[in-house]
Amino acid sequence: MQDVVDPFAEFLVTLQALWANAVGFAAGVAEPGWRQNQVFIILAVALVSWGLHRKSGDILHERVRAREGWQKWQLRAIVQIKRRLGLMWFCLIIGIVFLLMQNLTWPSRSYLIGLAGKLGFVWLCIAFAARLVRNRPIRRIVTWSLWVYATLYMLNLSDQVAAFLDGVAIELGDFRLSILTLITAVVVIGLLITLARITSTATASTIRRNEDISPSMQVLAVKGVQLAAYGIAFYMGVKAVGIDLTGLAVLSGAIGVGLGFGLQKVVSNLVSGVIILLDKSIKPGDVISLGETFGWIQTLGARYASVVTRDGKEYLIPNEDLITGQVVNWSHSNDFVRLDIHFGTAYGDDPHEVRRLAIAAAASVERVLNHKAPVCHIVGFGDSSVDYILRFWIRDPTGGLTNIRGNVFLALWDTFKENGISIPFPQREVRMLDEE
Structure with a gap:
């Protein structure tokens, strides 16, 4: 019984400490003085920044529309800057106010203003850095998690909140999963997958530029690099947060047997795709006909091949059909x-x-x-x-x-x-x- 009561008691103590800090801060702001004045200054700067955000956003939009020849990455960068103009204005104005108050009055009278400026700058950096994560749901989770962590760290509350989240956990024997572990896993895995994507993209570009490698082997090499990079990122992320995978071995084996029966076609297509890439019978750019479909191979995926016809239709043909069916490759050995x-x-x-x-x-x-x-x-x-x-x-x-x-x-x-x-x-x- 003692093992059950102690975590719950620790959870209540942490919650009470957080509540006491929040009440103490609110009471200090409610009393007239420099702390209250700093809060009013921060709110005034936020209001001015919001107005400048709308005005400068309209000006930027008109200037971008007046110019032609923008590339995609430039337009995307402009869109991201436009969305965060308010935060950029806030960081600039609050920084100027902080420097002025540091020189005109006591440093303690601008503590909250400096804290708000640092926090706004960190939020801005996180917002831009999170764009490296392409998956939108994961990007949002990573962004909000880093924002919350940065805020708590600036307010010296990170340890207390971490203890609070770690107290909310599910325990099954030796296996323990808390909210803190889950959030940490999502953030770490998201960052590692982003790093793996950047690495695999750079490697894929290098492989595609190598003319000594055949198109089919290029596709196989790129898929292999991506699979290895993402697999290592996931494994390192899970191990980094302290999740023991040995306890899930039996469960994963049982799940694997069930999935094996349900995903026979998927596995067959994956194996067929590897065979196609190895024997070089079909490669990107080949002109093929399969039944009533006639076109050229645009891409070879892990599960299907993309065949584009002359009328612009794109057929996604499973790899298994290319192995078992009668395929006419008009350009297998030559283009004649x-x-x-x-x-x-x-x-x-x-x-x-x-x-x-x-x-x-x-x-x-x-x-x-x-x-x-x-x-x-x-x-x-x-x-x-x-x-x-x-x-x-x-x-x-x-x-x-x-x-x-x-x-x-x-x-x-x-x-x-x-x-x-x-x-x-x-x-x-x-x-x-x-x-x-």
């Missing part, structure tokens, strides 16, 4: 693609002349390769036409296949029309019999 066009001419036209004109018409199209010359062959004698196949090569399938076929058909039409080659079409003759 051969296209076939079928057409027919009348029996009265010279087939030798038709072949020559068809080859010349295909060669006149811009994207058709000349060093791999087009060829034309007779493939059969139809009911009303001599059937031909025209074959030609291109090396830019990302430019589209339908449009190049259409251009070749137009070239055939113009050439045949100029040289009197007719393209037959089915005709029917209807005879009306007189009724008897």
Whole structure:
């Protein structure tokens, strides 16, 4: 029973101490004197800063709109500065007031003003530094946690509040989780993940600039660096706050078995993605067709591949489908693609002349390769036409296949029309019999 009562009693003592400090400060401010005057000065500076924030924000907005050619990072920096103009004005004005009062009166009569200035400056630095955390919920948690900690530290209340938060805890045997541990874990892990993101981004940029590494290996290396960096950051964050992971080994094993059955497809896609990157069968920039989908690989993710078609649609194809399905990679070993066009001419036209004109018409199209010359062959004698196949090569399938076929058909039409080659079409003759 003693082990249960002591933490609760310590919790009450800490709470009473915090309340006594708050009441004492409020009583001191309520009495006329320099402490009250300093509070009024701080409130007046805050009011002036708020007015300057609105005025200067409008001026900054108009000047930014009047100029063109801003880059994204510049616009984002301007937005962040505009949001915090009030705090910047407060730090500047309160700093000037503090220096004046330090020289004109006793230093003790400007203690609260100096404290407010230091606290405002620390808040401003935290607000800008927290922008390094991209995840918005984590960024807010980190920002508010650091603001609260800085405030308590400036007021010499950090130890008492830490004891208060540490007293609110859940205990299961040897496992103990308090609010203080949880908040510390979120802040530390958030900062470490931010550091890991910056490191992985810099490493990824270096890897992508290395032309000696193939695109697929670049993707694999970047994913490996990101996984290692984030994994190390999470592990170090958990260990830094003193959470023992050995006690969770059995529980995590049981959870892993359950997740293994529920996430079979996810794991399959992850493994398939690693296989694709290792065997280099598909890489960013390749032109593929899978079923009715035809486009080029934009990115290879851990779970899916992004395929962009000519009409601007982006298909997210699971990696497992790229492994198990029949994929046509138009640019696996080289960029050359051969296209076939079928057409027919009348029996009265010279087939030798038709072949020559068809080859010349295909060669006149811009994207058709000349060093791999087009060829034309007779493939059969139809009911009303001599059937031909025209074959030609291109090396830019990302430019589209339908449009190049259409251009070749137009070239055939113009050439045949100029040289009197007719393209037959089915005709029917209807005879009306007189009724008897």
